[in-house]
Amino acid sequence: MPPCLSLLSCPWGFRVTFHTLIVDDSSAVRAFVRAALEDSDFARVQEAETGFEALQLLASNAFDVVIVDVNMPDINGLELLAFMKKSPRQQGATKILISTRADSLDAGRGAKLGADAFLAKPFGVDDLRTLIRSLADRREEVSG
Numbered sequence: 001m002p003p004c005l006s007l008l009s010c011p012w013g014f015r016v017t018f019h020t021l022i023v024d025d026s027s028a029v030r031a032f033v034r035a036a037l038e039d040s041d042f043a044r045v046q047e048a049e050t051g052f053e054a055l056q057l058l059a060s061n062a063f064d065v066v067i068v069d070v071n072m073p074d075i076n077g078l079e080l081l082a083f084m085k086k087s088p089r090q091q092g093a094t095k096i097l098i099s100t101r102a103d104s105l106d107a108g109r110g111a112k113l114g115a116d117a118f119l120a121k122p123f124g125v126d127d128l129r130t131l132i133r134s135l136a137d138r139r140e141e142v143s144g
Contacts, residue, residue, distance in 0.1 A: 018043040018132065019062070023054040023080060024069040024098070029121070033067060036125040043132075051075025058084060063093045065132055070099040070106050078106075081113035094135045098123070 020043040022033045030047045037043035043065065048054035051074045058066075058080070066084065068077040077097055084090040095117075097110035102120035110118055116135050119128065 017041050018064040018136070020045045020065040020067065021048065021054065021057055021061070021063045022046075022067045023048045023051065023072070023077070024067075025049055025072045026069070029069070029098075033128065036128055037132075039125075042129060051077075051080055054080055055083065058087060058090055062089050064136075065094045065096065066090070067096045067098060067128075070097060070101070070110070078109055078113060081110060081115055085114045092139075094132070094139065096131065096135075 018037070020037055022030050022045060024030050024033075027049070030049070034045045034047065037045050046057060046061070046063075048057055051072050054068070055075065066080075068080050070077040077099075081095060081097070084093065084095060095110075095115045097106065097115040097118045098121055099106050099118070100121045107115075107118035117131055119131060
């Protein structure tokens with residue numbers, strides 16, 4: 001039996017764990033997201049503190065989900081999205097842009113660069129998991 005791609009229901013009892021990259025210069029945010037997603041094997045998480053670290057990971061790994069902060073000191077989240085848009089390895093990744101600024105300008109720019117969603121900080125564990133499930137189910141419906 002094939003692995004179950006939907007996290008909402010899996011009738012034969014096993015599922016795919018998302019390979020996720022969290023890119024944020026805040027160690028507290030990275031730790032929060034890691035704890036939220038690794039709980040119950042929801043996701044396998046890799047972290048990048050800087051945009052440069054993220055570029056290295058994105059060049060050598062395929063991710064299911066990439067969560068990226070807009071405001072970082074070196075390469076910002078919008079620049080990372082632009083790189084990912086051109087990267088064949090990351091074409092299938094779900095991209096979530098996060099920011100402390102809850103304005104539509106960053107969300108709009110992110111959408112133009114391929115972000116699937118925008119999430120304003122602070123956000124809760126359930127908000128993040130629900131968003132990822134929803135985006136994964138949407139991709140499954142489109143591809144399947």
